Amino acid sequence: MQRLRNKVAIVTGGGSGIGRATAIRLAAEGAKVMAADISDLGGRETRRLITKAGGEAIALRADVTKAGDMQRMVQDTVQAFGGVHILVNNAGIYSGEDKRITEIDEAVFDRVLDINLKGMFLAAKYAFPQIAKNGGGASVMVSSIGGVSGGFVTAYGTSKGGVISLMRSLAGQYGHKNIRVNAILPGPIDTPIHEGVNIARGMPPHSRQFGKTPMITNRWGTPEDVAALIAFLVSDDASFMTGAAVTIDGGSTAL
Ligand SMILES: NC(=O)c1ccc[n+]([C@@H]2O[C@H](COP(=O)([O-])OP(=O)(O)OC[C@H]3O[C@@H](n4cnc5c(N)ncnc54)[C@H](O)[C@@H]3O)[C@@H](O)[C@H]2O)c1
Secondary structure, X not given: OXXXXXXXXXXXXXXXXXXXXXXXXXXXXXXXXXXEEOOHHHHHHHHXXXXXXXXXXXXXXXXXXXXXXXXXXXXXXXXHHOOOOEEEEOOOOOXXXXXXXXXXXXXXXXXXXXXXXXXXXXXXXXHHHHHHHXXXXXEEEEOOOHHHHOOOOHHHHHHHHHXXXXXXXXXXXXXHHOEEEEEEEEXXXXXXXXXXXXXXXXXXXXXXXXXXXOOOOXXXXXXXXXXXXXXXXXXXXXXXXXXXXXXXXXXXXXX
């Protein structure tokens, strides 16, 4: 499928997990891709995988919490590919704090909100005017089922709930500029994001103590499962979708 021929896409957090799989999928569908990540190695590896498969990609070490980095991410993309049509606002961390509000460090709360929410604000702030300038396009913001479920992931859940709210603001503000904006709410997806949290909890890096699904396979999602949804949402197949929050969790919230 070449649904994204002649499109230019930026993927934040494009150096690992969902971001890498999305960058690869968008490139396979014809897009030219900027893989921006705080990990230089991760971004460059994504670029290598895309170019090896015959696609076009560039990579940039960029921190989503820094306005200057987000400006540069957009400028470099325009310089390399002539414009921007798609922003996949994906970079994020999972704090896995699992604590009551009285026990959460203020610094942890600040860091999670800074990366997961302010980071998406900054990427959109600089990318959206450029997308509008290029005649419009689409954006997907990666939230989480944690953003609507409550419980003990206070900082993470708050940040991801905020992402849904930010998505709706952007969808409302940019519809008339021909930019569609949607959020996705993944459930348990098999990426490196869980490893650090597992280790911090004294568990093996790949342990899976949450995320049961009602499906017969009871499997976790793969980054490629999520990339397929993102590719659909940024393509013309989703041309009547904007302002939506789409869950992709194998039914785990249905249990
Ligand atoms: N894996 C899951 O189960 C799951 C579930 C729901 C939502 N999500 C969300 O999906 C998104 C991608 O996560 P993933 O699971 O692929 O994890 P991941 O750790 O594999 O990838 C996240 C990427 O973001 C990058 N990143 C972190 N901080 C950054 C910063 N300040 N600036 C730029 N890049 C930064 C990391 O270097 C990494 O490459 C996150 O927003 C996460 O919250 C993941």
